[in-house]
Amino acid sequence: MVRGDNRLGQYAMLAPLGISAVLVVLVSLALILALSVQRTDPALLFTEFSLTAYRESVARPLFWMVLGRSLLISAAVTIATLLLSYPVAYFIAFKAGRHKALLLVLISAPFFTSYLLRIFAWKIILGFNGVVNSFLKTLGLIEQPLQFLVYNPFSVVVALTHAYLAFAVLPIYVALERIDKSLIESASDLGARPFANFRQITLPLSLPGIIAAALLIFVPTVGDYVTPTLVGGPGGIMVGNLIQSEFGKANDWPAGSALSMAVIFSVGLLLALMAGGAKLARRPA
Amino acid sequence: MKVPYVIDVVERRWLTVYVPLFALLLYLPSLLILLFSFNDGVYVAFPLKGFTTAWYEKLAANDALLRAARNSFAVGLFAATIATIAGTLGAFAIVRYKLRIAKAMTVLANLPLLIPAIILGIAMLVLLRAIGFGNSLWAIAVGHVVVCAPLSLSVMLSRFVDLDPALEEAALDLGANERKTFFVITLPLSLSAIAASFILCFTTSFDEFVVAFFLSGPEQTLPLYIWGQLRFPTTLPMILALGTVVLGATLALVVFSEWLRRRGPKVAMD
Amino acid sequence: MKWRNKVGLMAGTLIGSGLIAIAAMAEDQLNYFTWSGYEVPDLQKTFEAQHPGALASTLFGDDDEAFTKVKAGFKPDLAHPCYDKLEHWKEAGLIEPMEKAKIKNWDKVFPIFRSLPGVEDGDKVWMVPWDWGNVSITYRTDLIPNAEQSWNLLWDPKYKGQVATIDSIHDTPLVAAVLAGVDPFNMDDAAIAKVKDVLVKQRDIVKMYTTDMTSVEQALASGELVAAMTWNASAVALKKQGVPVEYMTPKEGMLTWVCGYVMIKDTAHKDLAYDFINARLDKEPGQWLVENYGYGSSSKDSMGAVAPATLEELRLPADPDAMLKKTIFIETIHNSDKISKMFEAVKAGG
Numbered sequence: 001m002v003r004g005d006n007r008l009g010q011y012a013m014l015a016p017l018g019i020s021a022v023l024v025v026l027v028s029l030a031l032i033l034a035l036s037v038q039r040t041d042p043a044l045l046f047t048e049f050s051l052t053a054y055r056e057s058v059a060r061p062l063f064w065m066v067l068g069r070s071l072l073i074s075a076a077v078t079i080a081t082l083l084l085s086y087p088v089a090y091f092i093a094f095k096a097g098r099h100k101a102l103l104l105v106l107i108s109a110p111f112f113t114s115y116l117l118r119i120f121a122w123k124i125i126l127g128f129n130g131v132v133n134s135f136l137k138t139l140g141l142i143e144q145p146l147q148f149l150v151y152n153p154f155s156v157v158v159a160l161t162h163a164y165l166a167f168a169v170l171p172i173y174v175a176l177e178r179i180d181k182s183l184i185e186s187a188s189d190l191g192a193r194p195f196a197n198f199r200q201i202t203l204p205l206s207l208p209g210i211i212a213a214a215l216l217i218f219v220p221t222v223g224d225y226v227t228p229t230l231v232g233g234p235g236g237i238m239v240g241n242l243i244q245s246e247f248g249k250a251n252d253w254p255a256g257s258a259l260s261m262a263v264i265f266s267v268g269l270l271l272a273l274m275a276g277g278a279k280l281a282r283r284p285a
Numbered sequence: 286m287k288v289p290y291v292i293d294v295v296e297r298r299w300l301t302v303y304v305p306l307f308a309l310l311l312y313l314p315s316l317l318i319l320l321f322s323f324n325d326g327v328y329v330a331f332p333l334k335g336f337t338t339a340w341y342e343k344l345a346a347n348d349a350l351l352r353a354a355r356n357s358f359a360v361g362l363f364a365a366t367i368a369t370i371a372g373t374l375g376a377f378a379i380v381r382y383k384l385r386i387a388k389a390m391t392v393l394a395n396l397p398l399l400i401p402a403i404i405l406g407i408a409m410l411v412l413l414r415a416i417g418f419g420n421s422l423w424a425i426a427v428g429h430v431v432v433c434a435p436l437s438l439s440v441m442l443s444r445f446v447d448l449d450p451a452l453e454e455a456a457l458d459l460g461a462n463e464r465k466t467f468f469v470i471t472l473p474l475s476l477s478a479i480a481a482s483f484i485l486c487f488t489t490s491f492d493e494f495v496v497a498f499f500l501s502g503p504e505q506t507l508p509l510y511i512w513g514q515l516r517f518p519t520t521l522p523m524i525l526a527l528g529t530v531v532l533g534a535t536l537a538l539v540v541f542s543e544w545l546r547r548r549g550p551k552v553a554m555d
Numbered sequence: 556m557k558w559r560n561k562v563g564l565m566a567g568t569l570i571g572s573g574l575i576a577i578a579a580m581a582e583d584q585l586n587y588f589t590w591s592g593y594e595v596p597d598l599q600k601t602f603e604a605q606h607p608g609a610l611a612s613t614l615f616g617d618d619d620e621a622f623t624k625v626k627a628g629f630k631p632d633l634a635h636p637c638y639d640k641l642e643h644w645k646e647a648g649l650i651e652p653m654e655k656a657k658i659k660n661w662d663k664v665f666p667i668f669r670s671l672p673g674v675e676d677g678d679k680v681w682m683v684p685w686d687w688g689n690v691s692i693t694y695r696t697d698l699i700p701n702a703e704q705s706w707n708l709l710w711d712p713k714y715k716g717q718v719a720t721i722d723s724i725h726d727t728p729l730v731a732a733v734l735a736g737v738d739p740f741n742m743d744d745a746a747i748a749k750v751k752d753v754l755v756k757q758r759d760i761v762k763m764y765t766t767d768m769t770s771v772e773q774a775l776a777s778g779e780l781v782a783a784m785t786w787n788a789s790a791v792a793l794k795k796q797g798v799p800v801e802y803m804t805p806k807e808g809m810l811t812w813v814c815g816y817v818m819i820k821d822t823a824h825k826d827l828a829y830d831f832i833n834a835r836l837d838k839e840p841g842q843w844l845v846e847n848y849g850y851g852s853s854s855k856d857s858m859g860a861v862a863p864a865t866l867e868e869l870r871l872p873a874d875p876d877a878m879l880k881k882t883i884f885i886e887t888i889h890n891s892d893k894i895s896k897m898f899e900a901v902k903a904g905g
Contacts, residue, residue: 020431105484125313129778166485171439175447212442216485499627
């Protein structure tokens with residue numbers, strides 16, 4: 001075969017990705033690993049080897065509770081986003097015909113207004129005199145405005161879900177678009193009922209897109225601190241807030257680094273376990 | 286190619302209800318932003334106080350805000366383009382060529398997603414300073430390429446995994462070299478994925494705030510500007526006006542290109 | 556590849572690069588790292604006249620963020636942190652002292668600020684105080700008629716879920732310390748534990764810990780909040796919009812903060828820096844600050860230039876000396892790192 005001879009050229013194709021992502025990643029990891037085993041000192045960054053940071057910051061129940069809360073919130077966001085977006089991606093891939101590109105851009109357009117502005121909008125929607133409350137009041141369903149809609153984990157989930165909708169639609173659409181329609185057609189000709197057809201043909205074939213979307217949503221949301229700061233309230237603090245305060249207010253970089261290592265390790269482990277589990281599930285009976 | 290499904294009718298019915306509801310949810314925050322940008326009051330709260338275009342006038346006069354918007358746009362464009370190129374080339378190499386480091390590469394290239402943004406920001410500041418690069422818009426642009434690369438890689442990987450090599454092999458057998466095959470066969474078939482990658486990267490960069498903070502110099506990006514202005518409640522409506530303008534411009538662009546497309550030659554295209 | 560696509564690709568990169576290049580900084584500029592809003596042209600008129608185009612400002616929204624960024628390697632020429640953080644900046648070796656002789660308007664600064672511990676050091680000066688202000692409670696007079704004039708309002712179970720407090724270590728924990736009866740600026744472990752109890756009690760009452768005054772003012776305007784810890788400018792702004800609020804004078808005392816200029820170590824633009832500071836200590840910038848942002852100016856001339864009626868409305872005295880005898884001045888907080896961790900833990904639920 002003609003392929004596969006120009007090794008240099010092939011590696012060269014990996015180069016841009018390698019330089020940008022890999023180099024920076026390696027440096028970042030090396031940096032926080034090194035910092036995390038330092039003794040805290042206000043003046044110096046690198047003093048001496050010490051596991052105090054891990055002992056004091058990672059080995060406390062508070063961290064694991066907040067991490068657990070963050071993972072739950074991210075999971076909720078991921079599931080909600082996927083459920084809400086899949087039908088739309090499906091619609092665009094199969095029903096939109098010539099209007100695909102148009103619809104994709106229309107789906108993405110609201111996300112070109114700044115995220116911070118949209119969070120403010122959510123405060124109006126969920127807030128005291130906001131859209132939801134006014135609506136429910138006019139319908140006569142409530143007397144006093146609902147106070148529990150915002151400044152808690154619920155509003156964090158809502159804001160993040162909305163923010164990541166496009167991030168789910170696009171990858172799922174990419175996967176769905178390439179499904180060979182004749183597969184679905186033949187299944188249908190062979191008598192498959194609509195939902196079974198979907199479940200056994202379309203859904204599995206779109207799995208790579210779903211997984212890609214899930215990763216793109218779940219992983220970054222675990223470490224987010226901007227959303228909890230703006231709409232999280234006291235109960236919505238996530239692990240990103242803890243890390244950020246160690247680097248900023250508490251001026252304890254070793255602690256912040258130790259927490260980051262713990263988060264990276266935990267989420268990485270979680271993903272590896274899920275990937276392993278998926279492999280097991282796929283093994284033929 | 287229209288395929289007559291049995292499932293068509295069922296799907297059509299509930300999708301016709303669902304998709305508009307989804308669109309409403311999607312646009313609801315934007316509609317409120319639009320609404321309050323014309324509200325004659327500083328505070329974004331009901332009840333509405335009256336109609337005014339004052340915020341738009343103030344926006345037109347606000348140099349700093351407009352510059353921040355322009356900067357975000359520039360950085361987004363740059364980061365999305367470079368990240369998409371890197372992701373496309375990388376994904377293709379990983380999928381098509383049996384390179385030994387492919388697996389390790391994939392994992393490492395996805396790691397920026399996993400690392401908290403504050404760490405990425407600090408690490409990149411340290412790294413860039415070490416090579417003599419200062420805080421500036423360029424630094425932010427480079428930082429955003431790193432942040433967006435995994436996004437592009439994910440999308441392009443899922444695309445190339447599905448791409449039937451038969452077409453490329455046919456071209457190769459017919460005598461085309463690999464480069465030509467890539468540009469003439471592979472890329473055009475992946476246009477929608479490339480577009481998806483570009484849009485995702487641009488959106489991410491446009492809103493990205495933490496890494497931008499650490500790498501920023503005197504030129505701000507829009508999220509940095511807005512975050513800094515939260516201490517000044519009186520500027521919020523002006524920013525809402527900006528958000529509306531951006532959304533309006535995007536929609537106008539979409540309508541315009543749709544109109545162009547309809548008017549174009551009715552011949553089958555690439 | 557179709558020529559169209561090639562052109563599109565190149566266009567994207569070129570336009571992006573081009574726009575970035577246009578924005579690139581010129582040489583020989585003074586990089587002033589400061590709060591968003593302090594870089595406006597109105598505050599720079601004299602300096603701009605002396606050195607046109609020489610000012611480049613990098614902005615931040617929070618001086619903890621600022622400290623992190625400089626510690627990570629960002630090198631501006633001047634920075635604008637607040638007094639209680641001065642020791643942190645010194646300890647981390649980020650700043651160098653300035654020559655008193657070169658600050659020609661140094662004597663115009665109110666003595667009370669000049670004599671703060673750690674500011675003056677022989678013939679050198681670590682920080683040039685420039686702006687100051689108060690922290691107290693802004694509350695809705697219609698929703699809380701006859702409010703007790705005390706910080707306890709933010710701990711009152713009657714207003715559960717309707718109260719907000721500032722998310723920073725030099726505000727809420729200090730008030731908690733005062734209410735717990737300990738010295739806020741010299742807390743030992745036992746004292747920190749006491750303060751933690753007080754803060755935990757407040758957690759159930761508070762709707763949000765925040766520095767986002769935009770949201771706080773909105774919430775006070777809509778009635779979502781009935782009381783909040785704010786800076787003095789918020790009460791003025793709300794009154795202007797017709798919201799019935801009052802800025803409390805608590806019996807325990809308001810908090811007072813002061814911020815100013817520090818010179819980053821080994822800066823190449825020392826002369827520009829001194830010119831800038833001197834220009835800022837002139838009468839006009841300080842006056843503009845008071846009239847537009849509602850904060851106090853450290854310059855006698857500036858405060859003197861503001862109309863007494865305006866000062867009255869802003870609840871600022873013409874001479875901070877008198878007021879500061881009755882308020883709690885935010886000075887260096889010892890053990891601040893431990894207190895920060897404690898505060899974060901309380902906020903997170905632990």
